[in-house]
Amino acid sequence: MQASPQQSPSRESPRLTIVVPTFNERDNIAALVNSIDEVLHGKIAWEVVFVDDNSPDGTAEFAKKLGQADARVRCIRRINRRGLSGACIEGMLSSSAPYIAVMDADLQHDESILPVMLDRLTAGDVDIVVGSRLGEGGSAAGGLSAKREMSSRIVASIVTRFFPRGVSDVLSGFFMMRREAFDVLAPQLEQSGFKILADILITSGDSLRVAEIGFTFRARQAGVSKLDSRVVLDFAGLLLNKLSRGVIPVRFVFFALVGASGVIVHIVTLRLALISVGLSFAVSQSLATLVAMTWNFYINNEITYRDSQLKGVRFLQGLLLFYLVCGVGAVANVGMANWLFVRDPVWWIAGLAGAAVGAIWNYALSSSLVWKRL
Numbered sequence: 001m002q003a004s005p006q007q008s009p010s011r012e013s014p015r016l017t018i019v020v021p022t023f024n025e026r027d028n029i030a031a032l033v034n035s036i037d038e039v040l041h042g043k044i045a046w047e048v049v050f051v052d053d054n055s056p057d058g059t060a061e062f063a064k065k066l067g068q069a070d071a072r073v074r075c076i077r078r079i080n081r082r083g084l085s086g087a088c089i090e091g092m093l094s095s096s097a098p099y100i101a102v103m104d105a106d107l108q109h110d111e112s113i114l115p116v117m118l119d120r121l122t123a124g125d126v127d128i129v130v131g132s133r134l135g136e137g138g139s140a141a142g143g144l145s146a147k148r149e150m151s152s153r154i155v156a157s158i159v160t161r162f163f164p165r166g167v168s169d170v171l172s173g174f175f176m177m178r179r180e181a182f183d184v185l186a187p188q189l190e191q192s193g194f195k196i197l198a199d200i201l202i203t204s205g206d207s208l209r210v211a212e213i214g215f216t217f218r219a220r221q222a223g224v225s226k227l228d229s230r231v232v233l234d235f236a237g238l239l240l241n242k243l244s245r246g247v248i249p250v251r252f253v254f255f256a257l258v259g260a261s262g263v264i265v266h267i268v269t270l271r272l273a274l275i276s277v278g279l280s281f282a283v284s285q286s287l288a289t290l291v292a293m294t295w296n297f298y299i300n301n302e303i304t305y306r307d308s309q310l311k312g313v314r315f316l317q318g319l320l321l322f323y324l325v326c327g328v329g330a331v332a333n334v335g336m337a338n339w340l341f342v343r344d345p346v347w348w349i350a351g352l353a354g355a356a357v358g359a360i361w362n363y364a365l366s367s368s369l370v371w372k373r374l
Contacts, residue, residue, distance in 0.1 A: 014047040014072070016040070016118060017179075018101045019091030021084050022052045025105035026059045033066060033073060035111045043115055049094060050105070051076045051087040082307030084173070085199060086191040092182055101176035102196065103131075109174040110215040117176040120211055127181045130167055130197065131174035132212040167210055170198045174215070181208060190238060190250050192307060202242045254304040255363045258296055266292035289330075290323075297322040297370075305371040318370045325370060329362040 018036060022029065033048060040046050052060040054077060063075035076090060092100050099121055103109040109131060117129040175197050181204075188203050189196070201210070237250035269291045273284035297319050301310055310318040336357040340349065 012045040014045045014095075014097045016044055016046040016099045016101065016114075016176075017092070017095035017097040018046065018048045018103060018114070019088055019095070020048060020050050020103060020105045021087035021091070022050050022055060022059050022063075022105045023082075024055045024057045024059060025052075026055065026057045026062045028105045028107055029059065029063055030066065032105055032107060032111070033070070035107075036114070039112050039114055044118065047072045047074060047095075047097070049074045049076060049091045051078065051091040053078050053082050053087060054080075080308065082309075083192050085189070085196040086307070088196040089186060089189055089191060092179070093186060095179055098179055099176060100179045100182060101174075103174045108218045110218065113213055113215050114176070116213055120213065121176060121178065126209045126211040128175060128177035128200070128208050128210050130169060130172055130210065130212045131176075131215050132167075132169040132172060133215065133217040135168035135212045135214050167201060167212060169212070170201055171195050172197055177208075190241060192250055195238070199238060199242075202238070251304055251367065252360075252363050255300060255366070256359055258299045258304060259359055259362070261299065262292040262296040265295045293323055293326050294319070296326070300366070301371075305367075308371040310371065321370050322366065325365040326362055329358040329365070332357050332361045 020029070020032065029050060036046070036048060050059070050063040050073070052063065052075060054060070060075055060077040063073065067073040067075060074094075076094060078087065078090070081087075088102050092102070099118060101114065101117065103111070113131060117131065120126060120129045173195075177200075182200070185200060185203050189199050201208070237253035240248050240253050241250045266288045270284050270288035273279045273287050274281065277284075279287070301315070301318070336353055340353050
């Protein structure tokens, strides 16, 4: 009988997976791994998973080189996908450890509280521990501007109003939870967006036992911040999505808001063409329609579909396809409105119904054709 091949010894399975979403963070990740090792060495078997959105600075390649020398370092490289929430979800789902943490790569989060967070979880009376910049023992003075700190407090108050939770820092990107609890929630979480913790807390309702541990938010050392004014829009879309119990997609909220702004652009352009330039109504209307569609495409490319953003030649190809999609959507808009008006001549109902059909058509085809993920 043939002897079975001798198995090589394997490292201890991690009990804690630390997920770190990255984009252009090459200069930070070695320092982060060293800092994590300093606070966790000899206390628990751990691993860190860098989930990189194809950074042009070579973050993924550098993380993989670290992994060749240290088996506790893994890297997931995402192609044609962007977004912090989606990156965190993929990294967390890749873990088999009983505990998972999420933190940023910018060295602003205080890794020294990781053992404290873990002790709180292993005590057995909570399911998720939030590293709070705004709660007791926390401070955001070193890393958050006054404007961003105020925005975080306002968002926290909104979440508490609609979804009672008692967490002071729902926009924190630093938390630890039981993997089993996350696995239950994962199918209901939004892949697009920037604030995975807010989504987890809102989606879980009262099912998770939550605790907070304060920490001092440090100044960024290198790289570029992934938090900007669009996060406010992300949160607004997430809130509407959860209030509608998932019926209204987050992207559709952005798409509809952009469409509303396009109406304003259309009216302004039409007035300028008619009065200031003196063009005929037919020419002015055509020009206004073209300008509004171009506006909608550009803003949607920057905000609604920024994780599938089109650039260069693909931008021009997408713009032409968007013109075609919106042209067909306009026909659907007018057809629905006219059909309803003939049956029941209430102009505003017919108009709204036509606009809704056009918006849904444009959104569906834009998502599947213009900004399709390759």
